[in-house]
Amino acid sequence: xxxxxxxxxxxxxxxxxxxxxxxxxxxxxxxxxxxxxxxxxxxxxxxxxxxxxxxxxxxxxxxxxxxxxxxxxxxxxxxxxxxxxxxxxxxxxxxxxxxxxxxxxxxxxxxxxxxxxxxxxxxxxxxxxxxxxxxxxxxxxxxxxxxxxxxxxxxxxxxxxxxxxxxxxxxxxxxxxxxxxxxxxxxxxxxxxxxxxxxxxxxxxxxxxxxxxxxxxxxxxxxxxxxxxxxxxxxxxxxxxxxxxxxxxxxxxxxxxxxxxxxxxxxxxxxxxxxxxxxxxxxxxxxxxxxxxxxxxxxxxxxxxxxxxxxxxxxxxxxxxxxxxxxxxxxxx
Amino acid sequence: xxxxxxxxxxxxxxxxxxxxxxxxxxxxxxxxxxxxxxxxxxxxxxxxxxxxxxxxxxxxxxxxxxxxxxxxxxxxxxxxxxxxxxxxxxxxxxxxxxxxxxxxxxxxxx
Numbered sequence: 253x254x255x256x257x258x259x260x261x262x263x264x265x266x267x268x269x270x271x272x273x274x275x276x277x278x279x280x281x282x283x284x285x286x287x288x289x290x291x292x293x294x295x296x297x298x299x300x301x302x303x304x305x306x307x308x309x310x311x312x313x314x315x316x317x318x319x320x321x322x323x324x325x326x327x328x329x330x331x332x333x334x335x336x337x338x339x340x341x342x343x344x345x346x347x348x349x350x351x352x353x354x355x356x357x358x359x360x361x362x363x364x365x366x367x368x369x370x371x372x373x374x375x376x377x378x379x380x381x382x383x384x385x386x387x388x389x390x391x392x393x394x395x396x397x398x399x400x401x402x403x404x405x406x407x408x409x410x411x412x413x414x415x416x417x418x419x420x421x422x423x424x425x426x427x428x429x430x431x432x433x434x435x436x437x438x439x440x441x442x443x444x445x446x447x448x449x450x451x452x453x454x455x456x457x458x459x460x461x462x463x464x465x466x467x468x469x470x471x472x473x474x475x476x477x478x479x480x481x482x483x484x485x486x487x488x489x490x491x492x493x494x495x496x497x498x499x500x501x502x503x504x505x506x507x508x509x510x511x512x513x514x515x516x517x518x519x520x521x522x523x524x525x526x527x528x529x530x531x532x533x534x535x536x537x538x539x540x541x542x543x544x545x546x547x548x549x550x551x552x553x554x555x556x557x558x559x560x561x562x563x564x565x566x567x568x569x570x571x572x573x574x575x576x577x578x579x580x581x582x583x584x585x
Numbered sequence: 586x587x588x589x590x591x592x593x594x595x596x597x598x599x600x601x602x603x604x605x606x607x608x609x610x611x612x613x614x615x616x617x618x619x620x621x622x623x624x625x626x627x628x629x630x631x632x633x634x635x636x637x638x639x640x641x642x643x644x645x646x647x648x649x650x651x652x653x654x655x656x657x658x659x660x661x662x663x664x665x666x667x668x669x670x671x672x673x674x675x676x677x678x679x680x681x682x683x684x685x686x687x688x689x690x691x692x693x694x695x
Binding site: 397399401402442444446447448449450453454457 | 622626627628652655656657658660661662
């Protein structure tokens with residue numbers, strides 16, 4: 253029997269009950285969501301990205317992000333996400349310029365974008381592995397499982413086969429090869445409404461299966477919990493399991509994971525320049541606000557003021573604190 | 586009211602209502618036996634538990650260990666093989682008693 257969602261657990265009350273205060277830490281990562289356009293339309297996607305989306309960061313906003321990086325050397329990492337970030341015309345310039353500034357550049361690369369034509373222009377992106385290697389980009393790629401069934405169920409028919417081909421091409425230009433300094437990290441997230449397995453054990457399983465069956469190498473596997481927002485929340489509600497899932501996340505609350513939530517040291521920038529505590533808050537329009545309640549954008553960034561802000565937490569944040577924790581860099585506890 | 590209400594699984598702890606000391610010993614033992622990596626991995630233990638859940642035909646256990654297998658990194662292919670192991674064992678347990686039937690026939694000259 254389907255049930256309508258009831259009041260979700262109170263995240264901040266749960267945090268307080270463990271005697272925790274989750275204040276901002278020094279900012280080390282600027283994460284730009286440069287487009288909601290994607291060549292895929294995955295069932296779990298918290299961005300609701302698809303080939304039909306049109307939002308993308310313009311040149312002026314991208315320039316401003318680069319100015320911020322140049323002015324703040326303490327921001328060590330530029331993390332580019334989307335959608336498929338490679339589909340934004342500003343993408344390659346952002347990578348080149350951020351590398352010129354000496355920053356670590358991380359790209360959330362969905363693998364198939366190498367092989368599919370650009371959904372708008374139809375152009376090929378097969379040069380991406382070579383481009384990534386030339387600029388020593390850290391590649392982070394979703395692969396929901398080391399087998400076809402779960403991967404295609406979540407990301408669409410044929411995605412597993414194309415992902416394996418794309419991984420081979422990354423390996424061929426040096427990614428995950430000893431001594432090359434080209435990191436290739438994979439991301440697991442559950443296909444259904446359950447928590448991720450233990451990261452190290454699953455990583456060993458992936459390493460063995462991908463090498464033996466497909467000859468593919470990678471560096472680390474990061475496990476990420478599905479966020480109960482947008483498409484995944486809609487799927488939970490359709491199945492009548494939203495309340496169960498929220499209760500499960502709350503029941504698995506881990507104070508050690510909460511201590512290390514990524515929003516304490518990351519700033520998320522939307523395609524339109526608005527600032528957020530994380531990419532999930534961005535998709536929920538939970539923007540950073542000034543004293544007058546107006547949205548804060550990258551154009552009026554004040555790091556000192558940001559360090560005193562109150563991070564905006566809501567029920568979905570339970571996704572980052574359940575079990576071994578979850579972040580854009582995998583488990584946190 | 587259903588006899589096997591899925592929500593009752595979350596109330597498992599209530600079996601300690603009258604003898605909490607015994608329930609505590611059981612839950613500690615259960616957690617140690619099934620929830621830790623040892624000579625067998627948690628994934629292997631979850632597959633064994635799933636097989637037994639089917640053999641014993643316990644709806645609570647099937648719900649719990651289907652989830653348990655997935656959260657230990659298993660997949661439907663492995664889980665289905667585990668259920669086949671349970672089914673084959675159940676069939677074998679029945680069939681091997683056919684030897685007892687033969688013994689009886691022999692004893693009675695049939």
